[in-house]
Amino acid sequence: DPGVSVPQTRSPRGGSLTLLRRIGVVDPTSLDDYRAHGGYETLRRAVDLGASRVVQELKDSSLTGRGGAAFPTGVKWDGVATAPVRPHYLVCNADESEPGTFKDRVLMEYDPFGLVEAMTIAGWATGCERGYLYVRGEYPLATRRLEHAIEQARRRGYLGEDVMGEGVTFDIELRRGAGAYICGEETALLNSIEGFRGEPRNKPPFPSVSGLFGKPTVINNVETLYNVLQVLDVGGPAFASVGGERSTGTKLFCVSGAVATPGVYEVDFGTTLRELLTLAGGLRGELRTILLGGAAGGFVMPDQLDVPLTLEGAREIGATLGSGVVLAFDTDADLVGTLRRIAAFFRDESCGQCVPCRVGTVRQEEALARLERGTPIGDRETELALLDDLARVMRDASICGLGQTAPAAVGSALALGLLDRPDPTTNGKASAWVPR
C-alpha cells in the first residue's frame, strides 16, 4: 500500500532478531517464495522438538503479548495445553484498530504465510485443531492475502488433517470484523465469532479456562505470533537475552506525525525513544509532545526522550507502550482537537454495556469541550476535579479495558499542562466544536 512506508530497520544496538525480515522481500502471494525464504522450517523444527518443549521455549523466552496487556505467552499457552477440557481453540486477534497503529497490517499484507505458519505452531503446541483468524474489517488487502495464503497452505498440505505428513491436524477459519473497535477486546472478539454482539465478558473466567464456545482458548495478537517464529528460530534463552528483564525481544513501533519518515520500525526493547525517532529520520519542526501507546497511552515531553522503550520504562513516566503507537506533535499541531477526537472516539466506541464507561465517556467529552471553549462549570479547577473523578470511576468500575483506559490520554495531557496553551488552530478563541 503506497500509503504506508515500511522501512526495514534494525535496532541501533545491533540485535539479532527481526520480525520484518521478509517484508518487501518475499512475494506475499507465493507459498513457494515463502518456503524459499525459510518458510515452514520453524514448524518442522517445532514438530521435532515436541509440543511440551515448544511451550517451554516460549516460557524461557519470557515473550509477552504484544497486543497491549503484555501477559507472558508461554504461561498462557501452558494453561491451555494442559487443560483437560476439550476441544481447545486458538484465536488470532488481528482486529488492529487502535488509532495510530498499522504494524499488524504491514505484517499480514506483506508476510501472510508467516502468520499462517505461526498459528499452526501455536495451535499444534496447545492442542487446538481449529484456529480462528479475526481480521479487522477495514483491512481488505490483508484479508485477501490471508485468505489466499490459507487456501494455498491447505492445498499444499500445510493445513488440514495431516500437516506436513506429521499427523498434525490443524486448520484456520478467517473471520472479518465489522468495524467495531471493541471487538479487539478479547472476550468481545469471542462473542463476535460466536455470532453475538461484540460486548466484553466479565473476567474471570479467563479465556484460557472458558473462552470460545466455553472451551479453553489461546488468544494471541498478530505480532506476538510472529515472535513465536523468532523464539523457535533462535531458542528461548537467546531470545530472552535481547531487550530488558521483563521486556524481551524486539518491538514494532508505528511512528507517525511530525517525523521525517513515518512507518513501522523494529527495535530491541530498551532502545530509547530518542533513538527510535532518529531511525524515523528525526523530527519535523519543534517537538511539543509525543503520544506513546495510543489513545489509551500517555504523553511524553521533549525532556523525556531518553526513556528506554520497555514496559517498565514507559510506566515510570506515566505512559504505556500499548500496541506500539509513537505519534509526534510539533508546536503547530492541534493538540486540543486531537484530544477532543480521542474523547469522541471512546464515546463512539463504548459498547454501552456498563454505566461508568457508557456515561463517563460522554461526560468526559463534554467537560473537555467546556474547557476548550473557556466556559467551565464553576471554575477551571472544578472542571479538572470532575475529570479526575470521572477518570477514577471509569478506571475502577468499568468492565473492560476500553472504559478503564478511556481517560488515560486526556488525564495525561491535563497533568502535563498540555492544555494550558491556546489552541494554535483557533488563535486561542473558542472552537466551533460542540459536544453531542
Ligand code: SF4
Ligand atoms: Fe462496554 Fe465500555 Fe463497559 Fe467495556 S467498559 S464493557 S466498552 S461499556
